[in-house]
Amino acid sequence: MIIGDPYSRDCPTRKVLDRIADKWAVLVLGLLMGGPMRFNQLRRTVDGISQKMLSQTLKSLERDGLVSRKAFATVPVTVEYAITPLGQTLADTVDALRVWAETHMEAVTAHQQRYDAGAASGA
Template sequence: MTTWNAYVSACPTRLVLDRIADKWAVLLLGLLAKGPMRFNQLRREVEGISQKMLSQSLKSLERDGLISRKATPTVPVTVEYSITLLGETLSATVDPLRLWAESHIEQVLTAQQHYDAGAST
């Protein structure tokens, strides 16, 4: 079995770290962990994401094996996205980051204000 080291520049694990660092991926995995959703449902739930960015993010997540895409031949075609078992393991790992951000944002904003006030003198 290969031993990977993310501190080595050529290590492919950095691709996964890039995905984790992508706010859209984290948010989409969190939503899809709750159950399958259609494209426009996801777009409505994730405020601020453009149609292009949503499409790109979903394709990247699908390519990485974190979500699956199911197209049903209706008129128009119905497309539904679901989290995979692999995606569930990542979602369980990164969703606490979202929760941390939501519960500590006030402290971060306060620290930024203090820093900026000191930097201007």
């Protein structure tokens, strides 16, 4: 087990934190908590994600051991993605961030509007 100082530039923990901070990774993991999904199903469900970005996100999650990829010998080939046990532990944790965002989005938006109004008036 590597233990380090996440405030240090060279700490490996930062690579994991980068994954957690990626909105697409959080959204994909959240969807896969509900069960395996195919690529196009994920792309249709995650509004605003490009095919390229979804592909990159899934490859990164697979590389990190958070998502598994299974190809089926069909014509055309069918590919299904599922969350791994390690991915489930992360998804459980980051889903709390999604819930927090949903719960507090109105308050944050109100603060942003007040701040922006003050910045516009020079206050």
